[in-house]
Amino acid sequence: MTNLSRFCRNLALIAGLSVPLGAPGQVAQVEAAPVHVVEVLADSDSRYKIAGQRTPEITVQAGEQVVLRVTARRGKTWNRDGSIHGFSLLRSKDRAKVDGWNLLFKPGKQEFQLTAPSEPGDYEVVCTVICSEDHEGMHMKFTVLP
Numbered sequence: 001m002t003n004l005s006r007f008c009r010n011l012a013l014i015a016g017l018s019v020p021l022g023a024p025g026q027v028a029q030v031e032a033a034p035v036h037v038v039e040v041l042a043d044s045d046s047r048y049k050i051a052g053q054r055t056p057e058i059t060v061q062a063g064e065q066v067v068l069r070v071t072a073r074r075g076k077t078w079n080r081d082g083s084i085h086g087f088s089l090l091r092s093k094d095r096a097k098v099d100g101w102n103l104l105f106k107p108g109k110q111e112f113q114l115t116a117p118s119e120p121g122d123y124e125v126v127c128t129v130i131c132s133e134d135h136e137g138m139h140m141k142f143t144v145l146p
């Protein structure tokens with residue numbers, strides 16, 4: 001293998017491992033399905049936080065693969081099982097829980113592989129652990145685009 005072909009192959013490998021953000025059909029990615037990475041801080045003050053957003057909000061495409069990368073910091077109270085915050089996705093119109101999106105966080109970093117709801121619309125994330133007297137304020141908007 002020449003140095004050039006090795007370089008090209010390495011580039012292709014890197015491209016295959018990165019997060020494809022292009023429009024569908026734009027570039028054929030190397031076998032990896034597109035994954036949307038979302039990073040959330042579930043903080044000790046009973047608030048969800050997303051870097052760069054004043055009011056945290058998650059927007060996904062219907063049915064897409066989502067990797068949720070969470071850092072959780074303990075508030076004043078937590079569950080007996082050690083869960084310090086929750087993350088439950090509700091459909092706004094009827095507050096119905098979305099299958100597969102009822103998560104519990106332990107202190108520190110954790111990652112979840114999820115599938116976005118197939119139904120576009122407005123959703124809400126709510127915390128399901130009584131994490132402080134401010135727990136009721138721990139929620140954020142979640143939008144599913146068609």
Ligand SMILES: [Cu+2]
Binds near residue numbers: 046131
């Ligand atoms: Cu909470």
